[in-house]
Amino acid sequence: MPSSDSGVNSTMWPPGTVLLEEKTASGNSFILQPRPTNDPNDPLNWPTWRKYLNLGLVCFWVALVAEFINAPTPTWSPMQEELGYTDEVLNDSYAAGCAALGVGSLVLIPFVLKFGRRPLYLICTVIQLAVSVWSAKMQTVTDLMLVNVIQCFFASLAETVVQMTIADVFFVHQRGRMNTIYVWVWLFATYLGPLIAGFVAKGQGWRWVWWWNVVVFGVAVLVVAFGYEETKYSPRAEALESVPVPDISEASKVSDTLANGKVVDKTKDDNDIEIASVPALEATPLAINPTIPKKTYWQRLALTTPTSSDTESSFSFLQYTYQPLFLLATIPAITFAALVYGILVGLGDVMSTTMSTFLPSSPYNFTSDQVGLMHLPRMIGVTIGALITGPLSDWWIIYISRRRNGVYEPECRLWCVIPFLPFIPVGALLFGIGLDRGLPWIIIAVGLALYNIGVTPINSLVVTYLTDSYREIIGPALVAVTLIRNAFSTAFIFALTPWEDAIGLKYVLVTILLIACVILSGFGVFIRWGKVFRERSADRYRASAGRQYRERAGDNA
Template sequence: MWPPGTVRLEEKGIHVGQDVILQPRPTDDPNDPLNWPAWRKYLNLGLVCFWVAMVAEFINAPTPTWGPMNEELGFSYKVLNDSYAAGCAALGLGSVLLIPFALKFGRRPLYLLSTLVQFAVSVWSAKMQTVVDLMLINVLQCFFASLAESIVQMTIADVFFVHQRGRMNTLYVWVWLFATYLGPLIAGFVAKGQGWRWVWWWNVIIFGVSIFAVAFGYEETKYIPLSVTSGPSEADNREIESAPGAGDEKANSFPKKPVEDIGTAEFAASPAVESAAVITVGTAVTINRNIPQKTYWQRLALFTTTPSSRSSHDSFLRHIYQPLILLTTIPAIAYAALVYGILVGLGDVMSTTMSTFLPEAPYNFSSDQVGLMHLPRMIGVTIGALITGPLSDWWIVYISRRRDGVYDPEVRLWCVVPFLPFIPAGALLFGIGLNNQLAWPVIAVGLALYNVGVTPVNSLIITYLTDSYKEIIGDALVGVTLVRNSFSTAFIFALTPWIDRIGVKYVLVTILLIACAFLSLFGVFIRFGKAFRERTSSRYQFYARRQYKERSSI
């Protein structure tokens, strides 16, 4: 039997490119998000991307306002750096406490709640007066903004198929990073032209519009099959009393009968998790017209709650600690967390050092000029995204055809390799340029090159994780987010004394060496990633059965 993540994308013997097998397999329910028409899928994703853009902008827009805030309110740059670090800590903690609610009650209430909180905090930011205000604003805003780093991949996995996820995750990463850099650029001009408080008054206006867009436009993507009326059965509970070891093959719940004997109907009723078995069924999906479609107002229900069981209380609480177990026992999750964390941490260090050094001599940049330095980052992100998204989805189908239609998630990782040299080249050019006070175009080119490399790496490592462990992706991404923000928090808190001791160039070189050590392990996962998935398959299935009953219950 195949390990989790390995699926058949094309049938043997068909004309090349004629059909792609839909993975995961849709149901016959017209309300299944996998069966939605394309316009509904893209409208939903468009609203999510708009929400992501606003959240990312809010997190990063303050940096061009640091100079004016320093002058008006007397906040030191160390205090401002510490407020950024406090926000990073809240980003890591927020997902741990909020994602269990998304798993239990659906994605929609979390998107709406986060938007409401961002609106309220925008008003507070515009009226800020004290350091306490500054710290609490960063912590509260980032706590709810943390959802943008984990819930979006859950939404993409709910709605899109394996052969589409590369483009969708690349779109998400592009929106996140583009807004991360566009926010400070716009904020710089607003701070100079209207005053720094108007950065937040504009956020009040736009988040006010966002509340209505999310409330009346975003549909719930969590799908509960009609057959699911209760939580785990007593047999399920007995089966998961104790977790299996990573190598315990007896606990592996793959189907034991030959693949050829499993018919489509039996597959539709099977509790096996996505891609646990080799299923070669056709691409056509027959919709059961006897199942009524939900009305518009039904689709906008505030909660989509998984039916409770006697163990529902434990089921909810364990999603708080399960991410830590998965993080430390499944290699791909740990590796994704390290790569994502070190690259985002390095990017955050570049942002804060730029905001601190460029307003000083010899550059003497104004707030709008500091904002304009994010333009090369936006260019780099866009170049990386335009290449990576279409390339990775085309590549996996192409390679699968050469392997009798079989797809392994490690195939995507080959697309990372051409972009790896851009990361050290860009970071070194930025660090040396800033340290040696070289002309600003040198720093700008370094920022652009770094982001050409980072965008493909981040989007592909997330897609690799989603393809490999779709049924536990919520818990997995909580672990990734926790590590990712731990790097940023540690680096930013230590940044000021660290730079004072060894200089900005060597700070960046040190972080870059750590990043290169992590990135070099891509070759290990390209070569041995499938073996890792095989060895941890029983653990994956164990935790997949502990999830709230959604598609895997079919």
């Protein structure tokens, strides 16, 4: 966004609308959004290898957390034999975990905003290690419930803080791929965990599923402690932001950049008039300021990164816990993203729990390892969806922006959702009808694969749309999304057993699928009127952004 002193009316920019490309006399110049500073410690200025190493470590952490949350389902059958848990108790424990996933980020994200990403990544990993030991020694229903609640409470960070990390490090034209990688890792590990757990439970006993988690989380503590760098950026006083981008209404006037940094207005007649109030665009970041010292390795591994005093928010710390609820109720894009994410994940969770209770019974009589293998088609599905979506969405936004004089609107990404929408009802119906009627397992497997081909692109694109539109409040926005996402799962799983008893599995899934189709039809609404919604909610967004613990001042990209 242009600064207020640039002489440009910045209020004409709806949140998320940016200029990605400028036409100059020498050709098209690509504009990096958000604008980096001249500080070598700014994560936007990190070398590419360092950005990808950081993302790789985050993805490793996400994979472990997703595996830990979802590994229990193949252990249910042997756990029932040893400890006598009923199906209803197991479903309730799963639902309790879903509820904790929703509440956890509501409590934890204010700490992420205030003290940085790194301390919460590390604390979460240590707690998951401790809960792994507890899980391996489980004896009672109380143990089962508390293990699910505590592990999911802290695991909730994996559904919110990663997108914040991506927004810290990567530019707008890269976020589609990065968010797709994150969603793929999350879903792939979600399904890989039960697959591995099934074989471990059969070969070594169900308790060894958790002892192996003790080992991998022990490794993860070391990896996070000595490998992951903080991406929260608190600028130094001498760190200047790159030259801001002019208002869209001025973009067509910009043609040549003079050596003195002024822009020539070619819309005038014969006499070129220098407009000192409109800053020159840059296609690359400012040169790095050599007077700013680079942080040492140990400085980059500081346990906390407090917000600098000059960017402190007037908001109290406690108010951050209910700000997501305000955003959910007042900004349509956040409400829509929450509903989309919630219904798709909730339907997927219903598939997981029904599969774990139906497949061990007649006519399938699957063992724990065979139940685990049924997650293989889901892994294939998410991989196919991710391979298509990541490159497609980032290529598409550059292509469509060039056709709009370099202007990028976040709604451009939503067009990429349309080809994947039919996979949701087709996959869910094949799964539900197949399982309900005892059809061959291959039909159920195909349904799972098709459903996940659709889920991966839709989830990654709706999260990226939200990140592009409301970057400065992406933390609390994702908390709101996670809250609704887990509210769906909690409600569905708690109600699942009596619901199935009343109307049967097929009609349970059909009912949820009808709700999903109504919500997914909203993509058409946002493709057509999403910009209008952003314009009308701009004041609420800027007011909420102004209350954040500000990190990159003036960045509304």
